[in-house]
Amino acid sequence: GAGVSQSPSNKVTEKGKDVELRCDPISGHTALYWYRQSLGQGLEFLIYFQGNSAPDKSGLPSDRFSAERTGGSVSTLTIQRTQQEDSAVYLCASSSGTGFYEQYFGPGTRLTVT
Amino acid sequence: GESVGLHLPTLSVQEGDNSIINCAYSNSASDYFIWYKQESGKGPQFIIDIRSNMDKRQGQRVTVLLNKTVKHLSLQIAATQPGDSAVYFCAENSWGKLQFGAGTQVVVTP
Numbered sequence: 001g002a003g004v005s006q007s008p009s010n011k012v013t014e015k016g017k018d019v020e021l022r023c024d025p026i027s028g029h030t031a032l033y034w035y036r037q038s039l040g041q042g043l044e045f046l047i048y049f050q051g052n053s054a055p056d057k058s059g060l061p062s063d064r065f066s067a068e069r070t071g072g073s074v075s076t077l078t079i080q081r082t083q084q085e086d087s088a089v090y091l092c093a094s095s096s097g098t099g100f101y102e103q104y105f106g107p108g109t110r111l112t113v114t
Numbered sequence: 115g116e117s118v119g120l121h122l123p124t125l126s127v128q129e130g131d132n133s134i135i136n137c138a139y140s141n142s143a144s145d146y147f148i149w150y151k152q153e154s155g156k157g158p159q160f161i162i163d164i165r166s167n168m169d170k171r172q173g174q175r176v177t178v179l180l181n182k183t184v185k186h187l188s189l190q191i192a193a194t195q196p197g198d199s200a201v202y203f204c205a206e207n208s209w210g211k212l213q214f215g216a217g218t219q220v221v222v223t224p
Binding site for chain 2: 099
C-alpha cells in the first residue's frame with residue numbers, strides 16, 4: 001500500500017517568508033508525527049497528533065512553528081517568518097497508535113532558507 | 115530524508131563481515147528502543163525494536179542487544195551486504211516521541 005507522502009520534496013524560500021509543508025499519512029493511521037533533521041541538532045521531535053486528543057507540541061522550537069491535522073488525516077506544518085536556522089529536512093511519520101507502535105516515515109521535505 | 119551529518123562516526127565493513135553498531139542512551143526509565151536505517155534521500159526505515167524487559171532480540175540478519183545496567187544498545191548485522199550501506203540510528207520511544215541518537219554511517223566495501 002501507499003506509504004507516508006510529503007510535499008513539496010524541496011522548498012527554497014527567502015528569510016522572513018512563511019512556508020507550509022504537507023504530510024499525507026498512511027490511511028487509517030491515527031498518530032502523526034513531525035521531526036526535523038538538521039546539521040546542528042540531528043533528528044529531533046517537533047509535534048505529534050493522536051486521534052482527537054490535543055497535540056503534543058513540546059518539541060516545537062519557537063512560536064513561529066505550528067501544525068494542524070485536518071479530519072484526522074492530512075497534516076500541515078507551518079513555519080512563519082522563516083530564519084536561516086530553520087533550514088533542515090522535515091520528516092513526517094505515522095503509526096497505527098502511540099506507544100509501542102512502529103512509526104513509518106515519509107521521504108521528507110528539504111527546506112532551504114536563503 | 116537525507117541524513118545530514120553531525121560528524122557522524124563511520125564504520126567501514128568489508129562485504130560479508132559482521133557489523134556492530136553501538137548506541138548509548140540517557141534515560142534509565144526508557145522502555146522501548148528502536149533501530150532505524152536511513153539511506154540517502156529517504157526517511158528512516160524501521161529495522162528492529164526491543165522492549166526493556168528483554169536483553170536480546172533477533173530478526174533477519176540483525177540482532178539487537180540491550181544492556182540496561184550501562185544504558186547501552188547495539189545492533190549487529192550479519193554478513194553485511196552493499197545494500198546495508200546507510201546511516202543507522204538508535205531511538206528511545208517515550209510514549210510515541212522518538213529521541214534519536216546521532217547516528218553511525220556504515221560503509222560496506224567490496
